Amino acid sequence: MTDTAGLALEATAVGRRFGARWKAPAWALRDCTFKLAAGRVCAVVGPNGAGKSTLLALAAGLLVPTEGTVTVLGTDPASARTRVGYVAQDKPLYPQLTVAETLRMGADLNPGRWDAATGERIVADGGLDPAARVRSLSGGQRTRVALALALAKRPELLLLDEPMADLDPLARHELMGVLMAQAAQHGTTIVMSSHVVAELEGSCDHLLLIGGGRVRLSGEIDDLLAAHVRVSGLAETSLDPHTVVEARTTGRQLTALVRPSGPLPESLRTSTPSLEELVLSYLRNPQAPGTTPAEHEKAAI
Amino acid sequence: MVEYRIDRRSGVATYVQIVQQTKQALRLGLLEPGDKLPTAREVVEATAINPNTVLKAYRELEREGLVEARRGLGTFVRRSLGTATPAESPLHGELDAWASKAREAGLDREDVAALFTAVLEKHFTDKHSLGDVS
Amino acid sequence: MTALAAPAALRAPSPRLSRWLLRLHRPALYVFTGLVLVLAAALLWLWGPLTDAAAEGWRQWNACGDHPRCSYDQDAILRYKKVYDVTTLAMFLLPFLVAAWAGGALTGGELENGTAELTWTQGVTPARWLAAKLALPAALVAVGTGLLVLLHHLMWSAGEGRIDTSKSWYDTLTFAVNGPGLVGLALAGLVVGALAGLVVRRALAALGVALAAMAALWFATLSALPYLWPAVTTTGDLDSGFAVDGLHVDYGLVTSTGRHIPVPVCNGRCEDVYTKLDAVGIYNDYHPRSHFWPLHLMEAGLLLALAALLTLLAFRLLTRRTATARHREEAAV
Numbered sequence: 001m002t003d004t005a006g007l008a009l010e011a012t013a014v015g016r017r018f019g020a021r022w023k024a025p026a027w028a029l030r031d032c033t034f035k036l037a038a039g040r041v042c043a044v045v046g047p048n049g050a051g052k053s054t055l056l057a058l059a060a061g062l063l064v065p066t067e068g069t070v071t072v073l074g075t076d077p078a079s080a081r082t083r084v085g086y087v088a089q090d091k092p093l094y095p096q097l098t099v100a101e102t103l104r105m106g107a108d109l110n111p112g113r114w115d116a117a118t119g120e121r122i123v124a125d126g127g128l129d130p131a132a133r134v135r136s137l138s139g140g141q142r143t144r145v146a147l148a149l150a151l152a153k154r155p156e157l158l159l160l161d162e163p164m165a166d167l168d169p170l171a172r173h174e175l176m177g178v179l180m181a182q183a184a185q186h187g188t189t190i191v192m193s194s195h196v197v198a199e200l201e202g203s204c205d206h207l208l209l210i211g212g213g214r215v216r217l218s219g220e221i222d223d224l225l226a227a228h229v230r231v232s233g234l235a236e237t238s239l240d241p242h243t244v245v246e247a248r249t250t251g252r253q254l255t256a257l258v259r260p261s262g263p264l265p266e267s268l269r270t271s272t273p274s275l276e277e278l279v280l281s282y283l284r285n286p287q288a289p290g291t292t293p294a295e296h297e298k299a300a301i
Numbered sequence: 302m303v304e305y306r307i308d309r310r311s312g313v314a315t316y317v318q319i320v321q322q323t324k325q326a327l328r329l330g331l332l333e334p335g336d337k338l339p340t341a342r343e344v345v346e347a348t349a350i351n352p353n354t355v356l357k358a359y360r361e362l363e364r365e366g367l368v369e370a371r372r373g374l375g376t377f378v379r380r381s382l383g384t385a386t387p388a389e390s391p392l393h394g395e396l397d398a399w400a401s402k403a404r405e406a407g408l409d410r411e412d413v414a415a416l417f418t419a420v421l422e423k424h425f426t427d428k429h430s431l432g433d434v435s
Numbered sequence: 436m437t438a439l440a441a442p443a444a445l446r447a448p449s450p451r452l453s454r455w456l457l458r459l460h461r462p463a464l465y466v467f468t469g470l471v472l473v474l475a476a477a478l479l480w481l482w483g484p485l486t487d488a489a490a491e492g493w494r495q496w497n498a499c500g501d502h503p504r505c506s507y508d509q510d511a512i513l514r515y516k517k518v519y520d521v522t523t524l525a526m527f528l529l530p531f532l533v534a535a536w537a538g539g540a541l542t543g544g545e546l547e548n549g550t551a552e553l554t555w556t557q558g559v560t561p562a563r564w565l566a567a568k569l570a571l572p573a574a575l576v577a578v579g580t581g582l583l584v585l586l587h588h589l590m591w592s593a594g595e596g597r598i599d600t601s602k603s604w605y606d607t608l609t610f611a612v613n614g615p616g617l618v619g620l621a622l623a624g625l626v627v628g629a630l631a632g633l634v635v636r637r638a639l640a641a642l643g644v645a646l647a648a649m650a651a652l653w654f655a656t657l658s659a660l661p662y663l664w665p666a667v668t669t670t671g672d673l674d675s676g677f678a679v680d681g682l683h684v685d686y687g688l689v690t691s692t693g694r695h696i697p698v699p700v701c702n703g704r705c706e707d708v709y710t711k712l713d714a715v716g717i718y719n720d721y722h723p724r725s726h727f728w729p730l731h732l733m734e735a736g737l738l739l740a741l742a743a744l745l746t747l748l749a750f751r752l753l754t755r756r757t758a759t760a761r762h763r764e765e766a767a768v
Binding site for chain 3: 060061063077082084093094105107109112150153249
Binding site for chain 2: 027039041144173174177178179180181183184185198202203205223274
C-alpha cells in the first residue's frame with residue numbers, strides 16, 4: 001500500500017480555491033490527503049457542496065489544484081489523461097449526435113485504446129437504438145451512453161461524479177452491475193461520488209468521506225466498520241479513553257458511536273455499525289476527529 | 302449454476318450470504334462436484350456488489366475445501382455437502398410433525414424460530430463454520 | 436497553434452478531431468458556405484451585368500445634356516446601387532457573425548454544457564482541442580472572406596470611372612471590404628469570439644461579449660487606419676480649398692515659417708485672423724489612391740498580429756486552468 005506503483009490515486013495536501021483572489025476566496029477543498037490502492041471501488045461520500053466534484057475534476061485533470069499535488073496512476077493527471085475515464089454529474093453529451101455517432105466519436109478521439117465491442121455491448125444491453133439521437137434519450141439512457149464512452153476507452157481509473165443520481169432503481173442496479181463487471185474483468189479502479197450512502201453500500205470497498213472541503217474518513221470500509229462500535233448502556237457510563245464520534249442520551253439511556261482504544265466497559269451493549277450509520281454519525285458531528293493520514297501527521301507535530 | 306440473491310438489509314455480511322447460499326445449493330444438490338461457480342464478473346453484473354466481495358466468498362469456500370480455483374478456467378465445486386436431507390427423508394418428516402405440534406401448542410413463527418435457534422446453538426456450537434472467519 | 440499541440444502528437448496516434456468538429460458544427464458550416472456562395476453570386480452579378488447596365492444608364496444620362504425630356508435607364512442605376520450597398524454591408528458584417536458564432540457555439544456553449552470537459556476526458560488534451568477549434572474554422576473563414584474580397588475588388592474596379600455614383604476607394608464600408616483587411620478582421624473575430632467563450636464560459640454571454648469586443652476593435656481599426664501609412668502632404672495658397680481626393684488625415688494652415696497650425700475659428704473675417712496668425716497658405720495630409728494597398732496590408736497585418744496574440748492568450752488561459760503535462764520528463768524517468 002505504501003509503494004506508489006500500486007496506487008491509483010493519491011492526494012497530498014491538496015487544496016482548490018475558487019473565486020478571484022481579491023474577493024473573498026472560497027476553498028472548495030483544503031488540506032486533502034489520501035491514498036487509494038489500484039483495483040479498489042471507492043465511494044466518495046459527503047453532503048452536497050462538500051468538494052466531491054472538485055476532487056474528481058482535479059483527478060481528471062480538468063482543474064489544477066491551488067496547492068498540493070494529485071498523483072494519478074503514478075503520474076500527473078494530465079499525463080494519465082488517456083488512461084482515465086470520467087463521467088461528469090450531468091452526463092454531458094452532444095445532443096445532435098446519434099448513439100452510434102457518439103461511440104464512433106469516442107473511437108476517433110481515443111485512437112489506439114478504443115474497445116468498440118465494450119461500448120456497443122453496454123449500449124445494446126440497455127436496449128438503446130444506435131440510430132436514436134442523444135437528445136431524445138432518458139436520464140438513465142444518457143448515463144448508459146456516457147458510461148459506454150468512458151468504459152470503451154479502457155480506463156485504468158474510472159471517475160464518476162454522482163453517476164446514479166436521477167436514475168430509477170432498476171437502471172441504478174443495472175448500471176452498477178455494469179460497473180462492477182468492469183472492475184471484476186479488468187481490475188479497473190473506480191471512484192464514484194454520491195450523497196446517498198445506501199446507493200454505494202455493497203458495491204464499494206473503500207470510503208472517502210468528505211465534509212466541509214476536508215477528508216473526514218479514508219480507508220477500507222471493512223476496516224473502518226471494524227474500528228468503530230455502536231454502544232448503548234446507562235447514561236452515567238464513562239466512555240473515556242475511547243474516541244467518541246457521536247453520543248446521545250435519552251433519559252437514562254446512552255447510545256454512542258465510538259472508536260475504541262482498548263477494551264470497552266463490560267456494562268455496555270455493543271454492535272457493529274452499518275456504513276450508513278457510520279457516515280451519518282460523522283456528518284452530524286463535524287467536530288468529531290477523523291482518521292486520515294494528514295490528521296495523524298498533524299497530531300504528531 | 303447458482304444465482305445469488307443479495308439482501309442488503311439482512312444485516313448479514315454480503316460475502317457470508319454468498320458462502321451460505323453456495324452451501325445451501327450444495328446441500329440441496331443444485332451444485333455437484335465438477336460444477337462451475339459463476340465468475341465474479343457474472344455475479345457482480347447481476348447483483349451490483351463489489352467484485353472483491355465475491356472473491357472473498359470464493360476464497361472462503363476454497364479454504365473450507367468445497368471449491369477450487371483453476372487458473373484461467375474458473376472456480377469449480379470439489380465436493381458436495383453430502384449430508385443433505387432430501388425433502389422426503391425421515392428427519393424432514395419428524396421436523397414437520399414437530400412444527401405442527403408447536404403450532405397447535407400456540408407458538409407463533411418467531412417463537413418457533415427462537416426455540417429452533419436455541420437448540421441449534423446448543424448442539425452445533427463448535428461447528429459454527431463462519432465464526433472463525435472474521 | 437499546431438506547434439503547441441505537437442508534443443502530444445509525438446506519443447500516440449493523434450485523435451481525429453477535425454471530422455467531428457465539422458459534424459458537430461454542420462449547421463454553422465452550411466450557413467457560412469451558403470452566405471459566401473450567395474454573396475459571391477451577388478458580386479458576380481454586380482461585376483458583370485449590373486455594372487454594365489448601370490454604366491450604360493450613366494452614359495445615356497450624360498448624353499442627355501440639358502435636354503428636358505431625356506430617357507435613361509434609371510432602374511439599372513438604382514439596382515446597381517442597391518445590390519452594391521447590401522452586398523458590401525453583408526460582407527462587412529461577416530467578421531461580427533464569425534465572432535458571435537465562435538463565442539456562442541465554438542467555445543462558450545461547449546464550456547457551458549460540459550461537452551468541452553467530455554472531449555478533454557476522452558483522449559484529447561485541452562490545447563489540442565482548442566488548436567483544432569481554431570485551425571479549421573480559421574482556414575474556412577480565410578478562404579471564404581478572401582474569395583469575397585477578391586470578387587468585391589474586381590467588381591468595384593470594374594465600376595470605377597464608368598459609374599458616376601460608384602463609391603470612392605476611401606468610402607468607409609467600401610474600403611473595409613475591398614481588401615485583405617476584411618480577412619484580418621474576420622480572423623481576429625474568430626479568435627476574439629473563441630477567447631470570449633473561454634473567459635465567460637456561457638454561450639449567450641460570450642456571444643454578447645464577443646460582439647461588444649468586435650465593435651470596439653472595429654472602431655479602433657477605423658480610428659487607427661489613417662496613421663497606418665505615412666500620409667502625403669500637399670500645400671497651396673490661402674485661396675485653395677481643403678478638399679482632397681483621398682483619405683483625409685489632417686489639414687490646416689501653413690505659417691510663413693512653414694509651421695503647420697490648425698484652422699482657427701473665424702466668423703466671416705477669416706482674412707484678418709489668418710494675417711494675425713501669419714498664415715500664408717494651407718496644407719492637407721491625406722492618402723491618395725496609391726495608398727490603398729499599403730493601408731490595407733498594414734491593417735490586415737496588425738489584425739493578424741492581434742489575432743495571434745489573442746490565440747496565445749487563449750492557450751495560456753486554457754492550459755493554466757486545466758492540468759497540463761508539466762512533469763512529462765519526470766514521469767518518463
